[in-house]
Amino acid sequence: MTNALEELPQRAVAANGHRAGAENGLVAPAATAKSRPHTLLLVPVAAGIALAIHFFITRHQLSAGQYYWLFLFIVLGAGLVGAALYPFFSGLRERMHNLSAIFAAAILLLGLWEVITSGLRLLPLPYFPSPAAILDSMINDRGLLFDSTWHSLMMLMNGYVLGVIVGLISGVCIGWSSSIRYWGMPVLKIVGPIPATAWIPLAMVISPSTAVSSAALIALAVWFPVTMLTASGISNTRASYLDVARTFGAKESYLIFRVAIPAAMPNIFIGLFMGLGASFLTLVVAESVGVKSGLGWYVSWAQGWAEYGKVYAALVIMAGFFSSLMTLLFKVRDIVLVWQKGIIKW
Structure with missing residues (x-):
């Protein structure tokens, strides 16, 4: 019994050494x-x-x-x-x-x-x-498919970037200022839930071109989730963070850009993901209605000629195209929110 008790510390030391060696790459796990x-x-x-x-x-x-x-x-x-x-x-x-x-x-x-x-x-x-x-x-019609994919990418980026910029500005203003929240939140609750595709007839009448109207509809689809989630993140910033910054003499601009916005970044990225998903749907619908280029237009054109092989080819490209953009946004999220790694998984 005594010998067994004396061997226990030695075994523990050996096990710890083996574990440390494995972590450092000195011992390969079996x-x-x-x-x-x-x-x-x-x-x-x-x-x-x-x-x-x-x-x-x-x-x-x-x-x-x-x-x-x-x-x-x-x-x-x-x-x-x-x-x-x-x-x-x-x-x-x-x-x-x-x-x-x-x-x-x-x-x-x-x-x-x-x-x-x-x-x-x-x-x-x-x-x-x-x-x-x-x-x-897909291979025989690769030229037109590439051109359609490029036009869809440009239109999506124009509308998405515009919607993100406007959504971030309006979200920060609504989340930070109580007076702006008083007037802006009712507008957000009334206009925001309306699907962007429901504005297509009005957009085609008001807009000077179908490309501009499509980009505006995509921006509208992105604006609502980005604004709502940004405002929620800003308004829910911990008061202790703001109090500590004020104690050190921070001005309001510092509180907004260096305290509130960084604290709201997880919510902001959720809004960016939701906006990106909404932009995909709006892009396809807008292109199939009035635009003469893009993947949505290509699907409608191929369906009109009963070329269903081309329809499915465009759908495959859409899947890869949209999935790549979503993966890219995940990579950006991982870089910006590196402190969340291993803590929050979504």
């Missing part, structure tokens, strides 16, 4: 050194299944969907290369561990989609084209 075969093979196996499905369905016309063949072979090759490099790069191991299942499920979903559309023909054509047809439409 879990990191082991590879996960199921993680390595998820994407290649899924790509192989999708290739087999595509070959079986198009075996009598192998020239069909040539871009889809190339896409699946690229995915298969990338999966095999990732599996080969898996033991050597810790960052790659982490990414494959987190994303392999998602990518494999997406590839299998493409295979299932092809079985339902081109194989069993359970969905009516041309309204539900196969993945190969969508990819062909």
Whole structure:
């Protein structure tokens, strides 16, 4: 018993030393050194299944969907290369561990989609084209799609930036000044909840051009959530922060820009995210009504010609386009609110 008690401190010291060495990179954890075969093979196996499905369905016309063949072979090759490099790069191991299942499920979903559309023909054509047809439409019409994406990006940025600027100014004023809040909050509560798309008929009459009216509608859609969340964050700034600043002789401008606005940044970013989501919807609707360029216009144009492969191609680009902008805003949020890392997750 005495020997066992004497060994306990030594074991604790050894365990602490091993843990510290692992944290400093001196001792590799056993879990990191082991590879996960199921993680390595998820994407290649899924790509192989999708290739087999595509070959079986198009075996009598192998020239069909040539871009889809190339896409699946690229995915298969990338999966095999990732599996080969898996033991050597810790960052790659982490990414494959987190994303392999998602990518494999997406590839299998493409295979299932092809079985339902081109194989069993359970969905009516041309309204539900196969993945190969969508990819062909995307590549064959890449010039017009790129031009439409560029116009949508410019219009979205113009409207979003304008809405954010106006929303931040009005939100700070309403949140800080009680007199401005008295007059501004009723207007905000009445005008704000009205969907921006409901103003399209009036905007087309008042605005000198459809591009200006579309940007104004996007700005209106962004303005309401940014203003509301900014005003809420400013008005809920802790009084102790303001009292400490006043004790050191801070002026009102210092209280607003150096105390209230930094304290309200979490709320402001929530408003920015909500405004960005609202701007996507307004952009597509506004482009489909009067604008002669952009992804929304492209969808309406392709639908008019019953080119549903192009419609789905535009939807895929929209998904990547909007998701990229949302991810970029998340990156900006992480940089500005670095103090929230590990504390708040949203």
